[in-house]
Every structure is written in structure tokens, then in C-alpha cells.
Amino acid sequence: MRAVLHALAITLFCLLAGWAQAQETRGPNYNIWGNIAERAEAAISDEETPDRRLEELRSELAAFREQFLNAQQTNADRISTLQSQLDALGAPPENGEEAAEITNRRQELNDQLATLRAPVLAAEEAYTRANGLIGEIDNTIRTRQADELFDLGPSPVNPVHWPGAISDITASAGALWIEFADNWTDPDRRAEFRDNLPVVIGLTLLSVLLLARGRGWVERAVNALRKRTRPGTGVWSFLVSILEILVPLLGVYLLVSALSATGLAGERGELILSRLPVWVGILLYIRWLAEQVFRRGDEMKRPVLLDIPRRTEARFYANLLSIMLVLRGVRKTISELDDHVRETVAVLDFPILVICAIALFRLGQILRSAQLAENEASANAGLDGPKFRLALARYLGLLAMAAGVLGPVLAGIGYNRAGEFLVYPAVSTMAIFALLVVLQRFANDLYELFTGRDAATGDSLVPVLSGFVLSLAALPLLALTWGARVADLTELWARFREGFVIGETRISPTDFLTFAVVFAIGYALTRLLQGGLRTSVLPKTKIDVGGQNAIVAGLGYIGVFLAALIAITSAGLDLSSLALVAGALSLGVGFGLQTIVQNFVSGIILLVERPISEGDWIEVGPHMGTVKDISVRSTRIETFDKTDVIVPNADLISGTVTNYTRGNTLGRVIVSVGVAYGTDTRKVEQILTSVARVHPKVMMNPEPFIYFKGFGADALEFEIRAILSDVLEILVVQNEMHHEIARRFAEEGIEIPFAQRDVWLRNPEALRAGDDPAASRPVVAETTDDTPPAEGDARTAGMSDSPADAPDADR
Structure with a gap:
């Protein structure tokens, strides 16, 4: 038996495959x-x-x-x-001479x-x-x-049309009553009613119970859930709150079933009963939506802030709009049954339109008065997201106010369709945006449930992406609301599926998806190979860190290039048709992108030749620091002030670069010191040699050298020249040597002199106060270091200050 079933399954599969191939x-x-x-x-x-x-x-x-x-x-x-x-x-050859x-x-x-x-x-x-x-x-x-x-119809404010409209609506209501009375007087109908009476009573009692108490039960459950402070409580309260629509709607369905079971509803009654759940569903849905958007509490989760009276007023006008929409649906049903004339339709629609416009205008005013919530203003200072939502709410309020004013005016003139086109789509637009707010809050609650973090303060992109997806999903609804046809949307989708043509190649979404998938796979494999080399293979080789980074980076560029090439080939794109685009791109590179290309090529050269590596101490131009990262466009240097300097790679290739630690960290330190004239120079040499040799960072091969630099203006000048095992410690070594030299010189009584300057005044009598005409002669000051004072000027000699006491003496 099992073998027969397998044979039948294989035969069916083959038939389906053959049919699909034939199609x-x-x-x-x-x-x-x-x-x-x-x-x-x-x-x-x-x-x-x-x-x-x-x-x-x-x-x-x-x-x-x-x-x-x-x-x-x-x-x-x-x-x-x-x-x-x-x-x-x-x-073919131009001369026609070609082999047959x-x-x-x-x-x-x-x-x-x-x-x-x-x-x-x-x-x-x-x-x-x-x-x-x-x-x-x-x-x-x-x-x-x-x-x-833009068809100009009858004006609903013209009193001439009112008697006819009242007569038509009275006749429609009378026809409904006559139909019910005829069914009641029909013996067969009454017999059917008596037979179904237990069912009618049971369904009616159950529906009344659900309609009267069901919503209260759900509200108490929702309030109990909202009082909980656990993460993700909003998810469960939202899901339970949907029962506020479903439970009363179930009661309405039971009531409709009970009324239908009586057998007393005729053709008109059955049509109205069939549409009654839809009308009640609109009432319940808009009421639920208003409760979700304008409910009390949850101030910390509101993007915009409204006080409690404003929220209560907003809920009232939202419910009023729902009632008017239901009345409009009832009017359409009655007009459909009795084929009312245009005058009657205009008169009956106008009061509904006016009340909707008033409610819409008031809701717009409420939205215009919205403020940014305090938590958003403090936690998101400087960000544009909350401000954008507030601006969007205010612009939506402005749209509602404009539609609430222009709609009744146009309808009153006689442009009934234009008035309806402004008011009712505006109402639907506000409902769509309210639903987006509710769904966005639900998405944030889901994020909080699964991550335990608040979406408003978290740094994840998931809430932002969910809002973006919801906005995209709302675009078709908004288009249909404002008069677009379903065919218009399907046409856009068809155009999207057809793709666009470049040269002789048509690129469709399928081709793009194929390209994206293949490229993503190639990119992921490249990253995996890079990670394996970086962590497992290259550390076991003798290649230095710079060479390892160069190999990994080069492999990444090759892998990305091959992934793109394979993805283009897999998508079936003809590269030859992109020659014109490539030519224009090369022209743009030649003029506008030459600097970027130059830096990119320089980056490749740096990674291949490796004149500098990460961790090197280099000096390029006025900048000195440690190389932290080498990319294809620039190199990041961290200065000794702990600031980052981004240097274009072209400057490293074409300019002069000093690398202090290329290949090793050896480097020379020079420590200068001066002693007073008359000091034993050999003794100074011995002291400086011992200071250099005892330092642990100083290498003994080659040995440190004490250089007697010469006879300075104020001192005998010496230098310690030594090779350090780690030149990055040069400042530490200089500091420690200076301390040691000061200590040793103090012990040996060796003086470290400071610069001295003698100031001599020529013609000092010019400084005397008096009426002597000679006092007006200019005073000439002269500074000298070695000229002895004149005999008569001895009283002005001896002004000697250190550089600290006379900061201008050296100038």
C-alpha cells in the first residue's frame, strides 16, 4: 500500500512539473x-x-x-x-572581397x-x-x-431641496416599518418566530451580557496589567485591549443572529442587519484607537504631551467622528435601497459632513497645542526625532483644520464631492497616523520585552527600523484614502517588477535581489577568511603585525572585488552595456575624484611597501604621534596630547616622514648641561658617564658618550649622548637624568651657572631732573658683556639680574 502511495505521489509530481514546464x-x-x-x-x-x-x-x-x-x-x-x-x-569587408x-x-x-x-x-x-x-x-x-x-451639484443649504429630502427619508423609514409589519402579520413568519423563540432569547441574553459587561471586564484586566512595572507589560496590555473590540463585536453578531432568527426582517431589514456589525465595528475601533492614543497615564511613553482635559476632549471628538461615519453608512444604505435623487443625498449628507468637519477642526486644534514630553526633551536633547514627531503632529493638525473649514464651504456651494474629498480622507488620514502611533508603541514594547531595555533610551536601531517599515506600509493606505485606485498601486508594482533599462540590459528586482544575495555571501566568506587568518594562521608565522594587517586588508579588497564581479555575473548583467557609464565615471574621477583616487592608491602602496606600520612613532609635517590605523584613504595618528590626527595617505607617500621606531625601538637621547668656568672638566665627564651608565634604559653597546661641546657665553657645555633600548621612554629618561645630575653636582660642589648681563648707562646725567637744556639730549643705553666700566661711571655699575628677575635682558 505504501509503495502504491509513493508511486502515485511521484506520478502527480511529474505531472505538475510537466504542466509547469509547459506553462x-x-x-x-x-x-x-x-x-x-x-x-x-x-x-x-x-x-x-x-x-x-x-x-x-x-x-x-x-x-x-x-x-x-x-x-x-x-x-x-x-x-x-x-x-x-x-x-x-x-x-563584412568594404571592398566585398571575402571567402565564400x-x-x-x-x-x-x-x-x-x-x-x-x-x-x-x-x-x-x-x-x-x-x-x-x-x-x-x-x-x-x-x-x-x-x-x-468638480461637478457643481445641488446646494444642500437651499431650502427648496429640504421638503423633498424630508419626504424621501420619511418614506424610507415607513417602508422599513411596513415591511416589518407585513412579516408580523404573515402566519408563516410568526410560526417561524415561535419555533426559534428559545434560540432568539438565548442569543439575545448572551449578546446583552457581552455588550453590557464585556467591555468593563476587559478594561479592568487591561488596567491591572498596566499597573505592573515589569518590562514588556505593554505587550500583554495591548493584546488584551484588542478584546475591547472583539468582545462587544461578538455580542453584536449574536444580536444580529437573534434578529435574523426571528424571521421578521425582510429584504431591507436583512441588508441593514448584515451591515450592522461593520458599523458597530467602526464605532468600537475608533473608540479603542482614541483610548490608545489619548488615554490617561503613560506620560513617559508619549512622544507629544497633552494635558488630561485635552485628552478627554480628543476622545470625545474621535467618538463623535465614528458616530457620524456610521450615520453616513446608514444613509448610503438607505439611498441604495430607495435610489434617492441628488438633492436628497446632498441635503442628508450635509449635516453629517458639517459635524465631521467641526470635530475634525477641534482635533486639529488639539494637535496644534501638543508639546514635547519632558522625558523626550531631556533624554533626547539635540536630536531631531522627537522634534520631527512633534512637527508632524502639528502639521497633521493644520491639515485637519484646513479640511474642516474648506469641506463644508465647498459642499454648501454645491461641490459635494469636493467637500467630501477633503473631510473624509482627512479623517481617515488621522486614523491611519493614530494607528501608526499605536503600532510603533507596540513595537517598542516588544523590544523592551525581548531585550529588557527601554526603546526610548536604548541605542538599538530595531525601534527605528520598525517605525520605518510601518511608515512604508502606511503609504499605500494613504494613497487609497486620497483617491488612488488599486490599479494605480498595482501599476507601480508592475513597473517596479519590470525594473529599468541601462543600455540593452534590463535590471529587474529579481536581478538586484540575486546580486545582493550573492554579494552578501561573498562578503561574508571574505570576512570569515579574514578573521581566520587574523586569529589562527598569521599569528603563528614570523610576519610582523604590520605585514599581517597588510595581508588581511589586501585579502579583503580582493574578496570584495571578486564578490561584486561574481554577483554581477550571477545577476545576468551585461557589463559591456555599462561602458558609457564607466566612461562618464572615469571622467568624473579625472576631475572631481582625483584626490580620493590618489589617497586610495597611496593607501595601497602603504599597505604593500609598509614604510610605516601601526604602532610606529612618526612625524609628518607638524604632527607627531603614534600610528593607530592605516586605511585605504587616510592614516590615523594619535598625538602625545591624546588627540587624533587624520593624515591623507598621499601626504605620507609624497611628503617627508620621520619614523622613529621603524623596525625597532632603539633611539638616541641627548641631555645637555653646563657647569661654571673653573670646574674640573674630567671630573664632570666622570660624573656624567656614571649617571648615563647606571640608567637601566641606556644600552652599553654602543657605550654612552660624554661630549664636551664647547665654551659657552656663561658656562662650559657638556652633552650626554646615549642609545636607549626604548626611544618611546625618552622623556622619562631625560627627566630622571636631570634629577640625578642635579643631585651629583650638588654633592660634588659643582656649580651650574645661569646667564648674567651687565647694563651700563651712557650719559647718566641725562636722567637728572632740572631745567638744564642738556637734559633734553637723547639718552643712549648700551648693553655689553665684557667692556669694563669707565672710571667716572662706577656709581652706575653693578646692575646684574638673573633671567627670572629681568625677563627682557636676553632680548
């Missing part, structure tokens, strides 16, 4: 297409063709257009092969190519025709919609 290989039926195209052209020419019929024809045309688009790829591989063969043969075999072969290939291209050309022609017909239908429907929108 793929079978091209479009051009006979059926011709008939549909002719009917579409006739319908477009006939101005009396209803919109519904045009939409049906458009759907059929769109289906054939997709078939024609797919048929354009028929024999694509074979055509590409034949074209390559023709290219290999080359162009080559000529015959070229003609044979051209004949095969023409045969294979015939269905492609037919598909292209049919695709063009279908696309044109679809465009004509769309233009026709849009023109009709515009004409209807």
Missing part, C-alpha cells in the same frame, strides 16, 4: 490577445462605458502585458550565442538570428500596444474622476 514554454496566445485589445479599444472610444468595465479590461490587459514582458526573454541564451558567433566573424565560406556562414547565422528574434519582436510590439491601452484607460478614468470631483 513556461508556452507563449502568449496572440489570437485571444487580439480580441481583448480590440474590445479595449472599442470600450475606450465609447464614452458610455462604465468605469467597472474599464477596470476589468485593464486587469486583462495587465495580465497579457506581463506575459509579453516575459516572452521578450525567449531564446535569449541562443540569441546571445549567435550574436557572439557573428561578432567573431567580424564585419565566411559569407555563407554569416548569412546562415543571420537567418537563424532573425528566426529566433521573431517571437521576441512580436512580444515587444504586443507589450507596447498593451502598455498604451492601459495608459489610455487610466487617463480616461482619471479624467472622469476629476470631472466628478
Whole structure:
């Protein structure tokens, strides 16, 4: 038995596979297409063709257009092969002198190519025709919609139309009552009612219980959950709050079932009962939405802040809007049954429109008064997200206020469709944005549930991405709300699926997805290989850190390039068709991107030649520090002030760079010191030699050298010149040597002199106060170091200050 089932399953699979293959290989039926195209052209020419019929024809045309688009790829591989063969043969010679075999072969290939291209050309022609017909239908429907929108109808404020409207609505209500009375007097109906009376009573009692108490039960459960402070409590309270819609709606369904079971509802009653759950659902949904957006509490989770009276008022006007929308639905149902005239429809719709406009205007004013919540203002200071949400709420309020004013004015004039177009889509827009706020809060609660962190203070992109996805999902709803047709959205989707053409290559979303997937796989493999080399293979070799980084970086560039090349090939993109784009790109590189390209090439040279490596102490221009990172465009240097300097790689290649630690950390230190004249120079040499040798950082091969530099103006000058094992410690070594030299010189009584300057005044009598005309002669000051004072000027000699006491003496 099992073997028989396996055989049947295999046979069914083969049949399905064969059918699918036959569907793929079978091209479009051009006979059926011709008939549909002719009917579409006739319908477009006939101005009396209803919109519904045009939409049906458009759907059929769109289906054939997709078939024609797919048929354009028929024999694509074979055509590409034949074209390559023709290219290999080359162009025919201009003088006509060519071997007969080559000529015959070229003609044979051209004949095969023409045969294979015939269905492609037919598909292209049919695709063009279908696309044109679809465009004509769309233009026709849009023109009709515009004409209807600006059609001047009867004014609802004209008292002439009021008696007729009152008479029509009274007749409709009377017809409903007469229908019920006739059913009640019918013996068969009454017998059916008596038979179903237990069921009717049971369903009615249950529905009354759910309608009266169900919402209260759910509200108490939601409030109990909201009082909990555990992370993610908002998720469960949100899910439970949905029962505020479902439980009363279940009661309405039970009530409708009970009323239908009585058998007393006629045609009118059954139609109203069938739509009653929808109307009650609108009431419950808008009330729930208003409670979620404008409820009390949760101030810390609100992007904008409203005080409690404002929230209460907002909930009131939201509920008022829901009631008006339901009344509008009831009016449409009654007008559908009794085929009311335009005057009656305008008069009955106008009060509903006015009340909706007033509620909409007040909601707009409430949104315009919204403020940024204190937690958002403090926790997100300097960020644009909360400010953007506040600005969006205020702009939405401005839109609501404008629609609330213009809608009734246009409807009162007689532009009923234009007035409705402004008010009711504005109401739907506010409902959509309110739903986005609720769903965004739910997404944040989910994030808090799974991560334990508050979405408002966390640094994750998940809440931001969820808001972006929700906004994208709301765009089609907003488009449909403001008059777009479903066909418009499907047309955009079809255009998106078709892709765009570059040269002779069509790039579709499938090609792009293939490219993205293959490139992501190649990129991931490259990163894995880099990680394996960096952590497992290269550390076991004798290659230094700079060489390891160069190998890993070079492998990354090669891997990314190969991944991109393989992804382009896998997507079926023809690179030859991008020659024009590549030429324009090269021109842009030559003019605008030459600096970036120069830095990139310099970065490659740095990674290959490795004149500097990470961790080197270098000096480039006015900057000195440690190399922290070498990228393809620039190199990051950390100065000794702990600041980062970004140096373009071109400066490191073309400029002069001093590398203090290239290959090793050996380096020379020079410590200068001066002693007073008359000091034993050999003794000074011995002391400095011992100071240098005892330091642990000083190397003994080569030994430190004491250099008697010369006879200075104020002292005998010496230098300690020694090689350090770690030149990065040069400042520490200099500091320690200075301390040791000062200590040893103090013990040995060796004086470290300081600079002295003698100031001599020529003609000191010029400083005397008096009426002597000679006092007006200029005073000449002269500074000298070794000229002895004149005999008569001895009283002014001896002004001697250290550099600290006379800071201007050296100048």
C-alpha cells in the first residue's frame, strides 16, 4: 500500500512539473490577445462605458502585458550565442572581397538570428500596444474622476431641496416599518418566530451580557496589567485591549443572529442587519484607537504631551467622528435601497459632513497645542526625532483644520464631492497616523520585552527600523484614502517588477535581489577568511603585525572585488552595456575624484611597501604621534596630547616622514648641561658617564658618550649622548637624568651657572631732573658683556639680574 502511495505521489509530481514546464514554454496566445485589445479599444472610444468595465479590461490587459514582458526573454541564451558567433566573424569587408565560406556562414547565422528574434519582436510590439491601452484607460478614468470631483451639484443649504429630502427619508423609514409589519402579520413568519423563540432569547441574553459587561471586564484586566512595572507589560496590555473590540463585536453578531432568527426582517431589514456589525465595528475601533492614543497615564511613553482635559476632549471628538461615519453608512444604505435623487443625498449628507468637519477642526486644534514630553526633551536633547514627531503632529493638525473649514464651504456651494474629498480622507488620514502611533508603541514594547531595555533610551536601531517599515506600509493606505485606485498601486508594482533599462540590459528586482544575495555571501566568506587568518594562521608565522594587517586588508579588497564581479555575473548583467557609464565615471574621477583616487592608491602602496606600520612613532609635517590605523584613504595618528590626527595617505607617500621606531625601538637621547668656568672638566665627564651608565634604559653597546661641546657665553657645555633600548621612554629618561645630575653636582660642589648681563648707562646725567637744556639730549643705553666700566661711571655699575628677575635682558 505504501509503495502504491509513493508511486502515485511521484506520478502527480511529474505531472505538475510537466504542466509547469509547459506553462513556461508556452507563449502568449496572440489570437485571444487580439480580441481583448480590440474590445479595449472599442470600450475606450465609447464614452458610455462604465468605469467597472474599464477596470476589468485593464486587469486583462495587465495580465497579457506581463506575459509579453516575459516572452521578450525567449531564446535569449541562443540569441546571445549567435550574436557572439557573428561578432567573431567580424564585419563584412568594404571592398566585398571575402571567402565564400565566411559569407555563407554569416548569412546562415543571420537567418537563424532573425528566426529566433521573431517571437521576441512580436512580444515587444504586443507589450507596447498593451502598455498604451492601459495608459489610455487610466487617463480616461482619471479624467472622469476629476470631472466628478468638480461637478457643481445641488446646494444642500437651499431650502427648496429640504421638503423633498424630508419626504424621501420619511418614506424610507415607513417602508422599513411596513415591511416589518407585513412579516408580523404573515402566519408563516410568526410560526417561524415561535419555533426559534428559545434560540432568539438565548442569543439575545448572551449578546446583552457581552455588550453590557464585556467591555468593563476587559478594561479592568487591561488596567491591572498596566499597573505592573515589569518590562514588556505593554505587550500583554495591548493584546488584551484588542478584546475591547472583539468582545462587544461578538455580542453584536449574536444580536444580529437573534434578529435574523426571528424571521421578521425582510429584504431591507436583512441588508441593514448584515451591515450592522461593520458599523458597530467602526464605532468600537475608533473608540479603542482614541483610548490608545489619548488615554490617561503613560506620560513617559508619549512622544507629544497633552494635558488630561485635552485628552478627554480628543476622545470625545474621535467618538463623535465614528458616530457620524456610521450615520453616513446608514444613509448610503438607505439611498441604495430607495435610489434617492441628488438633492436628497446632498441635503442628508450635509449635516453629517458639517459635524465631521467641526470635530475634525477641534482635533486639529488639539494637535496644534501638543508639546514635547519632558522625558523626550531631556533624554533626547539635540536630536531631531522627537522634534520631527512633534512637527508632524502639528502639521497633521493644520491639515485637519484646513479640511474642516474648506469641506463644508465647498459642499454648501454645491461641490459635494469636493467637500467630501477633503473631510473624509482627512479623517481617515488621522486614523491611519493614530494607528501608526499605536503600532510603533507596540513595537517598542516588544523590544523592551525581548531585550529588557527601554526603546526610548536604548541605542538599538530595531525601534527605528520598525517605525520605518510601518511608515512604508502606511503609504499605500494613504494613497487609497486620497483617491488612488488599486490599479494605480498595482501599476507601480508592475513597473517596479519590470525594473529599468541601462543600455540593452534590463535590471529587474529579481536581478538586484540575486546580486545582493550573492554579494552578501561573498562578503561574508571574505570576512570569515579574514578573521581566520587574523586569529589562527598569521599569528603563528614570523610576519610582523604590520605585514599581517597588510595581508588581511589586501585579502579583503580582493574578496570584495571578486564578490561584486561574481554577483554581477550571477545577476545576468551585461557589463559591456555599462561602458558609457564607466566612461562618464572615469571622467568624473579625472576631475572631481582625483584626490580620493590618489589617497586610495597611496593607501595601497602603504599597505604593500609598509614604510610605516601601526604602532610606529612618526612625524609628518607638524604632527607627531603614534600610528593607530592605516586605511585605504587616510592614516590615523594619535598625538602625545591624546588627540587624533587624520593624515591623507598621499601626504605620507609624497611628503617627508620621520619614523622613529621603524623596525625597532632603539633611539638616541641627548641631555645637555653646563657647569661654571673653573670646574674640573674630567671630573664632570666622570660624573656624567656614571649617571648615563647606571640608567637601566641606556644600552652599553654602543657605550654612552660624554661630549664636551664647547665654551659657552656663561658656562662650559657638556652633552650626554646615549642609545636607549626604548626611544618611546625618552622623556622619562631625560627627566630622571636631570634629577640625578642635579643631585651629583650638588654633592660634588659643582656649580651650574645661569646667564648674567651687565647694563651700563651712557650719559647718566641725562636722567637728572632740572631745567638744564642738556637734559633734553637723547639718552643712549648700551648693553655689553665684557667692556669694563669707565672710571667716572662706577656709581652706575653693578646692575646684574638673573633671567627670572629681568625677563627682557636676553632680548
